[in-house]
Amino acid sequence: MQATYLGYIGPLPMAELDYLLCDRYVVPPELAASYAPAPLYIEGVYQANDTQRPIRDGLTRADVGLPEDRFLFCCFANHYKITEATFRLWLSILAKTDNTALWLIDDGQASRHNLSLYAAQNGVSPERLIFTPRAAPADYLARLRLADLYLDTHPYNAGTVASDVLRVGTPILTLAGQSFVSRMAGCLLTAMGMEELIAPTPEAYIETAVDLAADRQRYSAIRDRLAGDAWLRSLGDVERFTRHFEAALASVVKRPEEATP
Numbered sequence: 001m002q003a004t005y006l007g008y009i010g011p012l013p014m015a016e017l018d019y020l021l022c023d024r025y026v027v028p029p030e031l032a033a034s035y036a037p038a039p040l041y042i043e044g045v046y047q048a049n050d051t052q053r054p055i056r057d058g059l060t061r062a063d064v065g066l067p068e069d070r071f072l073f074c075c076f077a078n079h080y081k082i083t084e085a086t087f088r089l090w091l092s093i094l095a096k097t098d099n100t101a102l103w104l105i106d107d108g109q110a111s112r113h114n115l116s117l118y119a120a121q122n123g124v125s126p127e128r129l130i131f132t133p134r135a136a137p138a139d140y141l142a143r144l145r146l147a148d149l150y151l152d153t154h155p156y157n158a159g160t161v162a163s164d165v166l167r168v169g170t171p172i173l174t175l176a177g178q179s180f181v182s183r184m185a186g187c188l189l190t191a192m193g194m195e196e197l198i199a200p201t202p203e204a205y206i207e208t209a210v211d212l213a214a215d216r217q218r219y220s221a222i223r224d225r226l227a228g229d230a231w232l233r234s235l236g237d238v239e240r241f242t243r244h245f246e247a248a249l250a251s252v253v254k255r256p257e258e259a260t261p
Contacts, residue, residue: 075102
C-alpha cells in the first residue's frame with residue numbers, strides 16, 4: 001500500500017498510489033469520487049502539528065517598526081499565493097476601514113513594487129502596505145502575535161501558517177472553496193470552534209474583516225477564545241492526532257496473520 005500525505009496538497013492521480021490521507025473537511029465525502037487516489041480519512045484534522053516550537057517572548061510592534069495605533073491586517077504567505085482576486089479583496093477591506101494597514105512579507109523588489117503600484121492604481125495608498133523581511137522561526141511566530149487579523153489567501157489557503165497563527169492566538173479569516181487547498185484553514189478553524197471566521201463568499205470575507213476592525217468588542221471576544229491553551233486542546237493535541245493517524249493506516253494494512261490464504 002502507498003499513500004500520499006502533505007507532499008502535494010490535493011489529488012495526485014498516479015497509478016502506484018492507493019490513498020490520499022486527508023480529513024472529511026478538506027475532502028468532503030460527497031466530493032471523494034472527484035479525487036485520485038482515493039481519500040483515506042483521518043478522524044478529526046488531517047494536519048500533524050509540533051508543540052515544541054519556541055516562540056520569542058517580549059517582541060513588540062515598535063521592535064519591528066509597526067504602527068502601534070492601527071488595526072493591523074497581515075498575511076505572511078509567499079507572494080505567488082496572492083492572486084489578483086485575493087489582493088482586490090484586501091484592497092476593498094482597506095478602503096472600507098479607517099486607521100488600518102496590511103502587513104506583508106517582503107518577497108522581493110519586483111513583487112513589492114507591483115503590489116504597491118496596484119494598490120495605488122485602485123485608490124489605496126501604498127503607505128498602508130507594510131513589508132517586513134523574513135525572520136528566524138522563533139521571531140516569525142512572535143511576529144504573528146503582533147497582528148490583529150490574518151487574512152488568508154484564496155484559492156491556495158494557508159496550511160502550516162494557519163496553524164501557526166492560531167497557535168499564537170491571532171484570528172485568521174479564510175475564504176473556503178471546494179478544493180483541498182482552499183479548505184485547509186477552514187478545517188483548522190472548525191477544529192477550534194471558530195467557524196464564524198470561515199467566509200462562504202468573497203462578499204462575506206470583506207464584510208467580516210471590516211466588521212472585526214470596527215467592532216472591538218466582537219474582535220476581543222474572538223481573540224479571547226483563542227487564548228490560553230485553546231490551540232493545545234485542539235490542533236496541538238498530538239496524542240489524539242497520533243491515535244487517529246495510526247487508526248487510518250491500520251484500516252488498510254493487512255498484517256501477515258490477517259491475510260487470507
